[in-house]
Amino acid sequence: CLSVAYVQVELARLVLLPVNFCIEYSFNCIPMVESLADPRNLLTCALLLPLGVLLAATLRSAVHCHGGRVVLAASPHLAACAWLVVPWALISHVPLKLGTLVAERTLYLPSFGALLLLAPGAACLVDASNGLAGERGGTWRRGGAARARRGLARRLVSGLGFAVAVGYCAALTMRRSLDWVSDASAFEAALQVCPTSAKLQQQMCTLRSNEGRHREAAAHCARAFAIDDTYCDTHNSMGFVAIGLNDVAAAVRHFNASLTCIFTNRKAYSSLLSIYDFLLKLEPHNATVYEQMASSQALIGDVDRATGLYREAAAFHLKARDADGALRAVRLARAALDQAATSDEDSVGEGRDIAAAAEAQRCTLGYLEGKGHIAIMAERLREAAAGGQLAMRAAAAAATAAVGMEESPAVVAMAAAMRVAAEGAAAVLRALLAVPVAEAVMAAAAMVGAV
Template identity: 25%
Template sequence: MTAPARDKNDPRLPWASMRGGSLCAAARCAVLVALCVLCYGNSLHGELVHDDVWAIINNPDVRPGSSLWNVFTNDFWGKRMADNTSHKSYRPLCILTFKLNILLGGMTPLYFHLINVCLHCAVTCLLMHTGEHCVFRDARLAFITALLFSVHPIHTEAVSGIVGRADVLACLLFLLTFHSYIRSVAVCGSVDSLPSTVSLSSLVVSLMLGTCAMLVKETGVTVFGVCVLYDILVLCHKPLSHLSGSRLRDLLRSCSPFIKRAFLISAYVVIIMSFRLWLMGGSMPLFSEQDNPASSSPHLLTRCLTYCYLLSFNAWLLLAPVMLCYDWQVGSIPLVESLGDIRNLATVLLAVVMVSLCVHCVSSLQKEESREVVVGVLFLVFPFIPASNLFFRVGFVVAERVLYMPSMGCCILVVHGLSRLCSMLGRWGTTVLSISMLLLLLLFSWRTVQQNHVWLSREALFRSGIQILPQNAKVHYNYANFLKDSGRSQEAIHHYITALRLYPQHASAMNNLGTLTRDPDEAEHYYRKALDTNPQHNRALFNLGNLLKSQGKENEAEALLKDSIRFGPHFADAYSSLASLYAEQKHFAEANAVYVRGIEKCPDSSDLHNNYGVFLVDTGQGELAAAHYQRAIHLKPAHYVAMVNLGRLLRSSNENKEAESWYKRALQVTRKVDILSPLGALYYNTRRYEEALQVYREAAALQPDCTDLWLALAQVLEMAGHSEEAEKMTLAIISREDGCIECYRLLSAIYSKRGNYTEALDALDRALHQNPNDVMVRAELYFSKGNQLREMNQLDRAFESYEHAVELKPDQPQAWMNMGGIQHIKGHYAAARVYYQRALLLSPGSKLLKENLAKLDRLERRPTEEA
């Protein structure tokens, strides 16, 4: 099938003074790979951004422990294909590559980007191979086509964005399918019959590869149409032109090989597309107005004019990729609503160009010229058909990644056009075009490298969107989400408001704005406004339900949270919130049922398992709780909250070593006060004071304004024997916060340990002067004061303090026993017995009380014996 080499003096596009075939295929591939790496090398350090977060990080099907079966039953984002909210994008093979990425290199973005760049290199080399064998008569033109393709800036989203792997891998399989199909057809040596199928195995392989292309991305199925049309227009064209005058019977007999291939391909496509429709549950995906505004227009003229204009807009992006953006929704491209819109000229121009190409294609075939225009048009048009809104609505206005495959046809046509110009111009004209092409390659390379910087981080990507399309509400919304996640609330509010100014019906922007406002009434206003726009907005229902729950409006909150679950059955937070509402109402059975249903619907929600574990601990089911904490950690290995909760549970069972190991494992994820504090408490309670000191010092450094941490550190210092430092630290806390009752108690303990009982007593009096509202705290203070007075041998005052303590808290056996001891010392044996017996009722197993009562018995019997 490869045409003979052109004459070395052929003037068309002489990029270098090289003879045909002087540069071997391996060397040309090496040049292409090097150029791809130079253009996309800076993308290797990028993060997982935009759709990568939902397709990889938040996709339960991608996680190593998830079932492989889910990959083949769920959509690209991890939802059930039959779900009404599903995107209906069925790409299991692409998801499998993500799983393999994680299996080999974890979640490290570098390896994801590396695979994308390698795939782009493979596609570029395979495109050159295709050009050499199936398109151009001159291998140099195929090389130039691949050069242009390798650096085209329109590819940055597909290559630098990990989700774009679907387009790149589908393109690779598209070309492999095309080659396998051509190998199955004989090179026609006779003009009396159409080429026969010489390799059934190659034909079957092409069917399998085409199916794989479709299972990577839906556009891959278009390769079958390209194969059939290439077969009839190129492979069978010459015989058909000679058989055009034959009788119908002879013509059908001669065309039999092609008819069989075309029927097989058509039947197979019908089968796999029927299967695809069955997987979708027989319904098409539902998209909102902001996803594709033209599709929501009630006017047929508006829809048609806008769709046609979008075709010319995409064509312009291929020819002049100057203005590139990751999102073209919500106002980026206003609708074309009338025939008088000047943008219709672009549509007319594109129509003229396409008609001219088709005429040129027909004439070139009649003259038995090159296949360049045929393949160029097929590669340009067919892969774009699924994104054209021609047969069904799509969920975007313009998406640069879907132009990855059509750009092959564009590059072929551009190089073909330049070669024709060179053949018509003289040597100087050819030189000028060659230099121009070289400059174009350099310009494209520079633009690609610059555009890669945009995809390095979420902030860079979202900032670029605002710079390129400030009229796009969606880019303001996305940037506001990033600012909100980064804690930059005021900037986030500004961009949410801007998004609402540009698109007042943006319910999610209203909802998120409500989460940022500090005024509950204002937040409620935004939530209700979001629900007026979209009554089924499950997150607005959830947020409003939580707000009303915090205000004590439990019935309305319950109804809202139930609706949030009804409209978002896989929204795990709604189950947790509703269950916690039932738990607060002491409706533990209902709360448990909600948690169980939530885990059934959202089995991969680590937070839901963790929250259920907390509920089980609170209801005394610690053993079951441990299993859910461990499940949460299995689902999300960095879930440090579940690790800390598991550590607390083990600590309550005195399994200190296991608890310590979980706390330390949590610290490997992040160094936070919420982890350091319970670890410090564990060390303190197990008398490992030096280790407790290290932990509490780090915690206090992380959160220097937290009084409780400094107080805990002072307590550890006092127990570790650093009483002077503990005293200074406690006095420093009191100087900042005079009402710190626990500080005075600690100060009293420090002074008492030194024997400074007067200062210890003064510290307790100052604590009592704070008049604590907590009755238990006041009772403990009086008890401590009684102990100090007893140490100072002020027994009457000590007895009064103990009396105050038991009045506030009657169930203090130690206070009753100390009161009995004072009466015992004073010789008031009857009164002492009353207090001892009261204490014994509260602590029946106390040996000391029994010994004291025995002493009283002996003292009371002694006078009788002496008498």
């Protein structure tokens, strides 16, 4: 309520003091009033109380009782108040909550009403400057040259004031017209008035990115995130900035984050498809690209396709001997299936079909997960065998050194036995290492799975 009341102060400022215009008054251009201790509440009271008194006096002068009936007499003041109050009420956020907090385009009709209210006062000033206040239609009284000079001075002052007002308004109009020469000038002028608007910073990010000034664009997007990290349209702009900076992973991450936005999700999805097509042409079997594609499909709700892409990613990881990557892809696929299962609200028959398909996908994922664990075990066996071979070589070297240092027959026999044992163990390990352990175990697992 306090923030809505203060918005009326900003609207009145734009009507009565038309300076510092801005094309966008989005969050957080006008900070919210969150407590009674906020000093801006004094401005709200200074506006609303006199305005309420003016409206009450106008209605009182226009309402009359005639023959037991209440009659609303037409008057210029009442018409002017109607032109001011009725359009203002529609944009005040009191009867209706609008999507735009403040918009200068909504103040045209209220400005017309304000001019109608100010016109009688301006007319009184003109009459006074001409020496006619209080005796309209009368004649000049005899007074002499002093009175004539005073009347001339008043006319000069009023004329000068009118000229200054017109010149000032003309200068404001010219300056504002220059702000609209291009998109860049309009947004730059807006940021001078409202640098704390997340949407303005995001728009400047897009503008600078289109101009090829990607570092400046990234700085504007960073400010937008700092102002409002929930404003997801910034991710779409940052995705194009990342492309300009040749950071494809960051571009995919930001476009994925933009898939949940109402206004940018289609553009973000189209950009992602273009990125994936380009990457797959370069590396058709890149498991990371398949994981990224799967993450995009999961975000838009296509769980079946996401799971299939995660399976492809896991298979390519296994071919590249990256068991950890394969297990990660399997975990992500299962997470997508679990999320779809908890959020599914279809009918019973469709739910059974979906559950059966999900169970089949889980079986395939279990097979891939088993292959991943077997690959990890095989790799560890290889590492252990390599370590054992090094140890046996060290033992043989030690035995040979011992033979050279001692001539005792017993020591010589013991050293020779150690050397023979070390060489035999090393031969066995070399034979083990010559066998493709990972492929053999995987083949066995595949045969068991097929059975």
